Amino acid sequence: MRFALVLLLAIPAALKSQCPPSTQKLIVDRKFDEATTEARAALKENGSDEAALHCLGRILLEQDKSGEAVDWFEKAVKANDKVALHHLWLGNALGTEAQKASKLRQPFLARRVKTEFELAVSLDPTMIDARHGLVQFYTKAPGVMGGSREKANEQIDAIQKMNPMRGHFERAALAESDKDVVTAEREYAAATTAAPDSAVAFSALGSFYRRQRKWAEATIAFERVLAVNPNAVNAHLSLGGIAAVSGQSLDRGEREIKEWLANAPKDAPILNVSIAHFWLGRIYEQQAKKDAARAEYQLALSVNPKNEDAKKALSALK
Numbered sequence: 334m335r336f337a338l339v340l341l342l343a344i345p346a347a348l349k350s351q352c353p354p355s356t357q358k359l360i361v362d363r364k365f366d367e368a369t370t371e372a373r374a375a376l377k378e379n380g381s382d383e384a385a386l387h388c389l390g391r392i393l394l395e396q397d398k399s400g401e402a403v404d405w406f407e408k409a410v411k412a413n414d415k416v417a418l419h420h421l422w423l424g425n426a427l428g429t430e431a432q433k434a435s436k437l438r439q440p441f442l443a444r445r446v447k448t449e450f451e452l453a454v455s456l457d458p459t460m461i462d463a464r465h466g467l468v469q470f471y472t473k474a475p476g477v478m479g480g481s482r483e484k485a486n487e488q489i490d491a492i493q494k495m496n497p498m499r500g501h502f503e504r505a506a507l508a509e510s511d512k513d514v515v516t517a518e519r520e521y522a523a524a525t526t527a528a529p530d531s532a533v534a535f536s537a538l539g540s541f542y543r544r545q546r547k548w549a550e551a552t553i554a555f556e557r558v559l560a561v562n563p564n565a566v567n568a569h570l571s572l573g574g575i576a577a578v579s580g581q582s583l584d585r586g587e588r589e590i591k592e593w594l595a596n597a598p599k600d601a602p603i604l605n606v607s608i609a610h611f612w613l614g615r616i617y618e619q620q621a622k623k624d625a626a627r628a629e630y631q632l633a634l635s636v637n638p639k640n641e642d643a644k645k646a647l648s649a650l651k
Contacts, residue, residue, distance in 0.1 A: 351387035351409070351418055360388075360395055361602045363637075368392050383412035387419055390426060399429035417457035424449030424466055443478040446470055461499055464488045468503055472510070497527035498534050505541070517541065525557075532562040539571060548579040569593040570609055577612035577619075586616050607637035614646060626650060 352360065352372070359368035369392055375385035390405035406423035413419065424446050431442040447470055453463035467488045474480035485507070493500025505520035521541045525534040539554030552575055558568040570593040576586020590613045597606065614629030627650055633643035 351384040351416075352391060353384070353388075356388055358600055360392055361600070363395070363603065365392050365396055381412050383409050383416065383419070386412055387422065390422060394422070394426050394429065397429075399426050399433070402426040403430060415456060417453040417460050417463060420449045420453040420456065421460065421463045421466065424453065424463075428466075428470070440478055443470075443474050447474075447479055459495060461492050461496060464492050465499075465503065468492075468507070472507060498524045498531060501527055502537060505537075509541070509544075514545065518545075530561055532558045532565040532568070535561060536565070536568065536571070539568075543571070543575060543578075546579075548575055548581055551575055552582075566593055566596050566598065567605075569596075570605065570612075573609070573616075574612050577615040580619055583616050583620055587613065590616070603636050607633045607640045607643065609633075610636065611640060611643045611646065614643070618646070618650065623650060 352368075353375075356368050356371045359365075359371065369389065372385045372388040372392065375382050376389075379385075386405055386409040390402045390409060393399075393402035393405060403423065403426045406419060406426050409416070409419045410423055427442055427449060428446045431439055431446060434442055447467070450463050450466040450470060453460055454467065457463070465488075468485045470479070471481050471485035471488065489500055489503045489507070492503055501520045501524035505517045505524070508514075508516035508520060518541065521538040525531070525538055528534045535554050535557040539551045539558065542548075542551035542554055552572060555568045555571045555575070558565050558571075569589045573586045573588075573590035573593065576582045576589070590609050594606075594609055594613075597609075610629045610633035614626040614633065617623075617626035617629060627647065630643045630647040630650065633640050634647065637643075
């Protein structure tokens with residue numbers, strides 16, 4: 334049973350945080366010790382610093398320490414219970430904790446998840462991420478714990494009124510989880526119609542096609558991302574990844590990944606940098622350039638030693 338808030342990829346609002354930018358960057362780069370040091374330094378100066386309390390919760394949640402994260406988000410709520418983000422992330426942490434809980438404890442946690450998301454919405458009715466949390470809760474929780482497709486659709490309707498693109502995303506994600514690929518594709522495509530100038534919409538459509546292994550359609554969608562926004566450099570990485578995984582258009586894939594590596598955002602997560610080198614290595618391996626492939630796999634691991642795909646590829650390379 335999954336209650337965790339599943340944040341939509343590539344939606345900037347989903348990354349909102351109380352953490353200062355420097356600490357947030359450390360979290361994104363999974364430098365948790367350094368991020369913790371920054372947050373605790375802020376608490377030394379002010380033990381009621383709600384941003385630092387919230388930030389420690391985010392750090393622990395990223396480390397899959399949801400129980401401890403709950404404690405810190407509760408402290409943030411206690412410091413200021415009028416901040417919707419505190420309630421949003423407390424609900425997220427409680428949802429993650431519910432996945433690990435016993436059957437006896439799950440109903441109690443489920444009620445708390447729902448309450449925190451509802452509080453976030455009541456404090457900020459325009460907070461789409463909180464409504465998204467309720468959609469996730471209502472669709473994944475059993476009826477005896479408050480699950481309801483009708484209520485999920487009510488939240489989706491509210492999201493659609495505020496942001497038609499996000500509303501289509503919600504319907505698409507719900508259909509995809511139901512393995513209704515036809516409806517999912519229709520809704521992702523509708524998102525691009527609702528927001529024809531949005532790189533995010535075409536990126537979501539491309540990611541859907543990539544999951545479906547529809548390489549040609551995915552390529553077209555990511556090309557549209559660049560047509561809409563030539564500065565959306567992550568689309569180059571996505572195009573390179575399609576080549577690496579599909580084994581098609583390898584020369585182009587190499588160019589796309591090198592383009593991304595040469596122009597990667599300054600705040601690019603180390604996970605993305607690592608996967609770029611892994612994908613480039615995979616392309617080289619398929620081109621029978623074993624030395625180049627080995628070098629890229631090693632670079633992937635130097636950036637992120639926990640890249641299991643790179644470890645396996647390097648070990649298997651003869």
